[in-house]
Amino acid sequence: xxxxxxxxxxxxxxRSRSFCAGCxxxxxxxxxxxxxLYFIGPPLLRWLGIFGPPAEQVYAAAPDLxxxxxxxxIFEEQSIPGVRVYVIPIQETDTQGAFIILDASRxxxxxxxxxxxxxxxxxxxxxxxxxxxxxxLRLAHVTVEYRDEFGEKVIGFTVPQELVxxxxxxxxxxxxxxxxxxxxxxxxxxxxxxxxxxxxINQ
Amino acid sequence: MRTKKRVVFSLLVLFLLSLMMSGCDESDQELVMGILxxxxxDDGVMDEVEAKVxxxxxxxxxxxxxxxxxxxxxxxxxxxxxxxxxxxxxxxxSKEGLTPENEHLMAExxxxxxxxxxxxxxxxxxxxxxxxxxxTASAEDKSDSLLKNQIKNPDNCPSLRLQQLRYREQTYQExxxxxxxxxNCNFAEYEAAHVSxxxxxxxxxxxxxxxxxxx
Numbered sequence: 530x531x532x533x534x535x536x537x538x539x540x541x542x543x544r545s546r547s548f549c550a551g552c553x554x555x556x557x558x559x560x561x562x563x564x565x566l567y568f569i570g571p572p573l574l575r576w577l578g579i580f581g582p583p584a585e586q587v588y589a590a591a592p593d594l595x596x597x598x599x600x601x602x603i604f605e606e607q608s609i610p611g612v613r614v615y616v617i618p619i620q621e622t623d624t625q626g627a628f629i630i631l632d633a634s635r636x637x638x639x640x641x642x643x644x645x646x647x648x649x650x651x652x653x654x655x656x657x658x659x660x661x662x663x664x665x666l667r668l669a670h671v672t673v674e675y676r677d678e679f680g681e682k683v684i685g686f687t688v689p690q691e692l693v694x695x696x697x698x699x700x701x702x703x704x705x706x707x708x709x710x711x712x713x714x715x716x717x718x719x720x721x722x723x724x725x726x727x728x729x730i731n732q
Numbered sequence: 733m734r735t736k737k738r739v740v741f742s743l744l745v746l747f748l749l750s751l752m753m754s755g756c757d758e759s760d761q762e763l764v765m766g767i768l769x770x771x772x773x774d775d776g777v778m779d780e781v782e783a784k785v786x787x788x789x790x791x792x793x794x795x796x797x798x799x800x801x802x803x804x805x806x807x808x809x810x811x812x813x814x815x816x817x818x819x820x821x822x823x824x825x826s827k828e829g830l831t832p833e834n835e836h837l838m839a840e841x842x843x844x845x846x847x848x849x850x851x852x853x854x855x856x857x858x859x860x861x862x863x864x865x866x867x868t869a870s871a872e873d874k875s876d877s878l879l880k881n882q883i884k885n886p887d888n889c890p891s892l893r894l895q896q897l898r899y900r901e902q903t904y905q906e907x908x909x910x911x912x913x914x915x916n917c918n919f920a921e922y923e924a925a926h927v928s929x930x931x932x933x934x935x936x937x938x939x940x941x942x943x944x945x946x947x
Contacts, residue, residue: 581803584811589847623884687809711806714792
């Protein structure tokens with residue numbers, strides 16, 4: 530009888546710690562890359578000129594008080610109360626942006642400018658165009674915001690100055706004008722909420 | 733309830749669109765929107781008109797979100813309306829902060845609109861009222877340098893300087909009585925500063941030029 534060699538059990542494979550660390554490391558690297566893309570991507574793309582600068586930077590300068598008063602006068606001449614105007618220089622350019630706030634909580638009595646059917650809106654636009662030329666206001670765009678009787682923002686839209694000129698000189702119709710403007714649709718959704726909007730459309 | 737369902741559905745559409753539309757060209761987008769429209773109509777979730785409105789609104793909202801993320805020109809202009817809120821808030825704070833006990837409000841206004849020279853003008857008046865001549869000079873220097881940075885066309889310089897000086901004069905006038913009542917206010921300095929502003933205004937009006945503009 531020969532002694533059989535004692536059975537040797539194969540050593541248990543130890544779990545590789547490095548494998549485990551790799552498991553953890555991989556998602557961490559992915560998260561780090563995503564975070565870097567989120568935080569570094571936009572400034573980098575801005576630097577490359579693909580993304581634009583934020584509005585706070587573009588309109589950081591003080592409003593042009595004379596130009597603001599000039600546009601404000603247009604509304605006063607038409608006896609339209611509750612309007613505030615800010616003409617702000619656009620960074621790195623020799624042009625300015627006109628911001629017009631039609632505030633029902635401060636006495637603005639007109640309709641939402643996208644709904645009114647009278648000629649007042651056309652007259653205002655014509656006057657803005659005229660003053661821009663005669664007073665050298667250097668406007669690049671006109672941006673309008675309508676606020677309700679509680680001062681809540683209802684709608685905002687922006688129009689390039691060329692479009693203002695086309696409408697003021699009646700080269701395009703009112704419908705064409707409103708087709709071309711850029712509306713803050715997120716603001717409209719926020720104010721009305723989609724359900725109410727649909728019900729209003731159905732009525 | 734039905735309204736709630738619609739809103740939930742709309743949000744779902746928005747979310748789906750945001751996933752699907754990235755990298756798509758216009759024809760792909762139209763195709764996806766067409767499919768969505770047919771789907772919701774056939775499924776009886778809403779009628780054709782409603783479906784078209786929802787899908788159009790969702791597509792526009794997505795387009796705007798993308799343009800806002802990229803800070804496209806129209807998005808910058810629309811976001812400029814939020815800057816108006818900052819301007820109005822900073823104006824309020826700096827007016828309220830014109831008394832020594834509220835000077836922290838002036839600091840808040842400056843933080844909100846650091847490149848707005850009008851806030852520095854009020855800051856200068858606040859420091860006169862506090863009897864701190866060095867801080868007054870520093871605030872006015874800052875206001876001047878901010879205006880200089882703002883001028884891109886030298887031809888506009890005299891008129892913009894005139895605007896600034898008139899604003900300075902108006903701020904002095906508005907706070908004339910307050911200075912007389914404040915114990916620390918250096919009234920002699922206040923008057924001297926006011927007179928020198930008036931002299932420069934006269935000079936620009938008479939000659940159309942200003943030493944500030946280098947002519």
